[in-house]
Amino acid sequence: xxxxxxxxxxxxxxxxxxxxxxxxxxxxxxxxxxxxxxxxxxxxxxxxxxxxxxxxxxxxxxxxxxxxxxxxxxxxxxxxxxxxxxxxxxxxxxxxxxxxxxxxxxxxxxxxxxxxxxxxxxxxxxxxxxxxxxxxxxxxxxxxxxxxxxxxxxxxxxxxxxxxxxxxxxxxxxxxxxxxxxxxxxxxxxxxxxxxxxxxxxxxxxxxxxxxxxxxxxxxxxxxxxxxxxxxxxxxxxxxxxxxxxxx
Amino acid sequence: xxxxxxxxxxxxxxxxxxxxxxxxxxxxxxxxxxxxxxxxxxxxxxxxxxxxxxxxxxxxxxxxxxxxxxxxxxxxxxxxxxxxxxxxxxxxxxxxxxxxxxxxxxxxxxxxxxxxxxxxxxxxxxxxxxxxxxxxxxxxxxxxxxxxxxxxxxxxxxxxxxxxxxxxxxxxxxxxxxxxxxxxxxxxxxxxxxxxxxxxxxxxxxxxxxxxxxxxxxxxxxxxxxxxxxxxxxxxxxxxxxxxxxxxxxxxxxxxxxxxxxxxxxxxxxxxxxxxxxxxxxxxxxxxxxxxxxxxxxxxxxxxxxxxxxxx
Numbered sequence: 365x366x367x368x369x370x371x372x373x374x375x376x377x378x379x380x381x382x383x384x385x386x387x388x389x390x391x392x393x394x395x396x397x398x399x400x401x402x403x404x405x406x407x408x409x410x411x412x413x414x415x416x417x418x419x420x421x422x423x424x425x426x427x428x429x430x431x432x433x434x435x436x437x438x439x440x441x442x443x444x445x446x447x448x449x450x451x452x453x454x455x456x457x458x459x460x461x462x463x464x465x466x467x468x469x470x471x472x473x474x475x476x477x478x479x480x481x482x483x484x485x486x487x488x489x490x491x492x493x494x495x496x497x498x499x500x501x502x503x504x505x506x507x508x509x510x511x512x513x514x515x516x517x518x519x520x521x522x523x524x525x526x527x528x529x530x531x532x533x534x535x536x537x538x539x540x541x542x543x544x545x546x547x548x549x550x551x552x553x554x555x556x557x558x559x560x561x562x563x564x565x566x567x568x569x570x571x572x573x574x575x576x577x578x579x580x581x582x583x584x585x586x587x588x589x590x591x592x593x594x595x596x597x598x599x600x601x602x603x604x605x606x607x608x609x610x611x612x
Numbered sequence: 613x614x615x616x617x618x619x620x621x622x623x624x625x626x627x628x629x630x631x632x633x634x635x636x637x638x639x640x641x642x643x644x645x646x647x648x649x650x651x652x653x654x655x656x657x658x659x660x661x662x663x664x665x666x667x668x669x670x671x672x673x674x675x676x677x678x679x680x681x682x683x684x685x686x687x688x689x690x691x692x693x694x695x696x697x698x699x700x701x702x703x704x705x706x707x708x709x710x711x712x713x714x715x716x717x718x719x720x721x722x723x724x725x726x727x728x729x730x731x732x733x734x735x736x737x738x739x740x741x742x743x744x745x746x747x748x749x750x751x752x753x754x755x756x757x758x759x760x761x762x763x764x765x766x767x768x769x770x771x772x773x774x775x776x777x778x779x780x781x782x783x784x785x786x787x788x789x790x791x792x793x794x795x796x797x798x799x800x801x802x803x804x805x806x807x808x809x810x811x812x813x814x815x816x817x818x819x820x821x822x823x824x825x826x827x828x829x830x831x832x833x834x835x836x837x838x839x840x841x842x843x844x845x846x847x848x849x850x851x852x853x854x855x856x857x858x859x860x861x862x863x864x865x866x867x868x869x870x871x872x873x874x875x876x877x878x879x880x881x882x883x884x885x886x887x888x889x890x891x892x893x894x895x896x897x898x899x900x901x902x903x904x905x906x907x908x909x910x911x912x913x914x915x916x917x918x919x920x921x922x923x924x
Contacts, residue, residue, distance in 0.1 A: 370721035381709065447705035450672055451763075455722045456695045607688075610673045 367457050368465055375469030378442065379435050385477065388431045392481030395422035396488045403492060411493030416572040419485045420502070424559040427481050428509045429535050432474045436517030437527035439470040440602070444522060449611045463518075463602035467595065471514045475507055482506040501565030508587040509558025515591070515598035516554070522605050547578030554594070556580055561587030617832030618821065620648035624771055624802040625669055630678035632664050632826075639664040640826040642678065647804055651797035653813030653820040654806040655837075661826035662806040663702060666775050669804075670699040682771060695723065698769035700760045702776045702806075708749035712740050712759045715748060719763035728768025738762045739788065753780030761789065771802045778805075778812055790816050810837075845869055846885045850878040850892060851905035858901045865891045879909075 365373075399419030406414055443449045452462065486499030513531075521527040535555075543549040543556070550556045556577040563573025563582040570582055580586075623646035632640040640661045656662050667673035668680050671687030671694075680687065687693045707715055716731040728734075735741045738758040743751070748759060757777055764772060774793070778786050793816055797803050805816045813820055814834045822829040822837060830837050852858045859871045859878050867887035872879045882888040885908060896903050 365721045367722045367724050370718060374718060378707075378709075446707075447701070447703045448707060450670070450699055450701050450705060451707070451719070452722065453672070454670055454694050454697065454699050456692055456724065457722070458691055608674070610667075 367455060368461060371452060371457065371462070371465050372469050375439060375466055376473045379439060379470055379473035380476070384434075388434065388477045389480060391430055392423075392427050392477055393484055395419050395427050395481060396484040398422055399485060400488055400492070411489060411495060412498075412566075412569045413572055415485070415489045415493075415498065416566070416569050416576070419489065420559065420562065420573075421576060423481055423485055423502075424505065424509060424555045424562070425540055428478050428506055428558070429513055429539075429555050430532070431477050431481075432510045432513035433517050433528055433531040433535070435474040435477070436470050436514035437521030437531065439466050439473075439518050439521065441521030441525070441527055444611075445525070453606065453611055459606040460599065460603045463599055463606055467515055467518045467598050467602065470518055471511050474510045474514050478506045478510045479503055498566060498569065501562045504565060504584060505558040505560075505562030505587070507558075508561045508584075508591055509555050511591040512554035512557060512594040515594040518598050519601035519605060522602060522609075543578070550578035550580045554590070557587050557590045617836065618645040618828055620646050620819075622648050624648055624683055625804075626679075626681045627665070627669070628679045628681075630665075630668060630675050630680050632661075632668060632673060632676045638826055640668065640823075643823065643826065643828050644678075645821050645828060645831060647802055647821075649797070649800045649802050650819065651793050651803040651805060651817040653817035653834075654804055655808070655810060655813045655820050655822040656806075656824050656829070657808050660808075660824045662808075662823060663775055664826070665823065666699070666773050666804065666806060670697065670773055672699075696770035698723075698764035698767050698772050700757075700764050700772070700774040700777050702779070704753070704756050706748050706756055706760060706763075708747065711745050711747055712751070712755075712762070713744040715759060716744075716762050716766055720766040723767035725767045728766050731762075731766055734762040734765045737765065737792065739785070754782060754785055757781055758785065758789070761792070769801065772796060772804070774803070774805045776806055776808075778807065778816075786812075793817075845881050845883045847909040848880045848882060848885065848888060849905070849907045849909055850880060850903055851876075852878065852896065852901050852903050854899065854901035857899050858896055858903075861895045861899050861901075862892065865895060867891055877905075 396419065399414065402418050403414045443452065482502040483499060486502045489498060490496035517527060517531050520531060524530065539553040539555065543553045557580065559573060560577045560580040560582045561584045563570045563577065564584050566573055574582060625647040627643055627645050629642045629644050630640060631642050643665065654662050664673060668675050669682060674688060682693050682697055685693050713731065713735060716734055720731055729737065735744045738761055740755060740758055740762060743755060748756065751759065757780055761777060778789060781789060793803050793805055807813045818833055820834055820837050821831045855873050855876055855878055859873055862868050862871050862880055867882050867884045868880050869883060870881040880888065892906060893903060
């Protein structure tokens with residue numbers, strides 16, 4: 365096994381110990397539970413609206429960010445806290461490769477959890493209302509949202525022990541507070557970017573999604589571009605910190 | 613040919629007037645020395661700056677001033693150096709969720725090691741083959757030390773840096789590890805073993821670099837370090853029933869540099885504690901005084917090294 369593959373496999377494994385995986389899966393399945401409870405008495409025609417406004421909003425604005433923030437912050441944060449950084453940095457692996465592998469591994473780990481939530485929600489909607497066409501869009505939006513949050517929280521987790529608190533404060537105060545009130549700030553909200561990508565694939569439901577994401581254009585391409593930018597920012601910041609900070 | 617014992621003929625590691633400070637605290641201060649093939653003991657009391665120096669050498673910590681090169685390159689800039697360098701840190705910094713075997717294999721994979729020991733050989737060498745499939749979280753301190761050594765050995769390092777590797781090991785394990793370090797040194801590898809215990813370093817290596825307060829205190833052979841320690845003045849407290857008379861008589865002994873009376877006891881400064889130990893009872897008998905206690909004061913390694921630093 366090559367050093368890069370070994371580091372990737374170990375990083376994914378480190379991200380998902382059993383207990384944490386179970387807790388994060390429960391968080392991810394909460395939107396589906398809420399959706400099912402809230403639509404118990406709904407008629408067939410209101411299913412898509414409920415999916416977007418209740419299940420989708422809960423999934424994108426809460427569950428995916430929380431899981432992504434926790435796993436993104438942990439990937440280098442735990443190595444730093446447990447003083448195992450020397451084990452991986454004193455290797456013939458460049459700092460940029462190290463940072464890139466850590467971010468990609470964390471995106472993969474978070475995606476494994478988050479996609480379960482998206483598929484569960486889409487499946488619940490399809491089963492209850494007979495509209496299976498939204499699962500793919502939910503997964504695309506989930507992957508975009510996950511990648512942005514993780515890319516930005518990996519360097520944050522390396523920088524401070526309070527990365528989760530800082531990122532959650534951003535989520536609740538800025539994204540779910542200020543950006544909700546001022547639609548122009550939506551471009552700074554990763555979950556809205558992912559939700560907009562979902563909206564671009566959602567057919568008739570896109571109108572409802574458009575009302576949630578404010579000034580954002582409903583576009584998968586734009587979402588992918590945001591992922592690329594976030595990944596590059598995360599990569600540069602993480603690489604720079606690995607190069608310049610004292611690592612022990 | 614170098615005559616300063618702080619430097620070696622063919623260095624693999626060079627520390628050039630290196631300093632490291634954390635805010636207001638100076639951890640290493642303008643320290644210059646070098647390390648070459650063979651085992652070198654890095655000696656100093658706790659808090660002397662040993663770990664900081666080893667972290668600078670391994671590139672984990674930046675150098676505030678001066679320079680450190682390993683195999684001719686700056687370890688902070690050239691990660692290729694780590695094809696040939698391995699660090700065994702002092703902390704219990706191992707992945708507790710892995711088994712010993714998984715950790716050693718992971719280490720070999722990360723370094724793409726092909727020439728070093730196989731993971732199985734390394735585990736057998738540190739006598740952890742039987743515990744290799746147990747989670748590391750259940751290991752004792754000594755077992756963790758040994759699994760870290762095994763994880764370093766599989767990378768076939770040319771330079772092996774060990775920070776207090778004998779901590780927590782029992783005497784048998786200690787003897788085994790010391791034998792291993794000696795063998796690696798004889799194979800031409802550069803091995804640095806840090807410790808705060810002189811006797812431990814003495815068993816591991818013939819060459820010692822001693823630091824205290826982040827400064828070079830002494831360097832050279834263990835014998836030279838010991839000789840330097842013997843040459844320093846000691847203070848000996850002597851309890852006697854006739855302090856004034858004994859003080860006067862002891863001043864005539866060539867082993868005493870100075871004598872003072874403090875609260876009925878004598879404080880004798882000497883640069884030859886063995887001669888004083890032989891002279892004092894004889895002198896006491898000659899004046900009909902009796903000695904009830906003879907206690908050397910202030911003999912900690914730290915105080916000895918601090919004296920050596922001030923004398924340099």
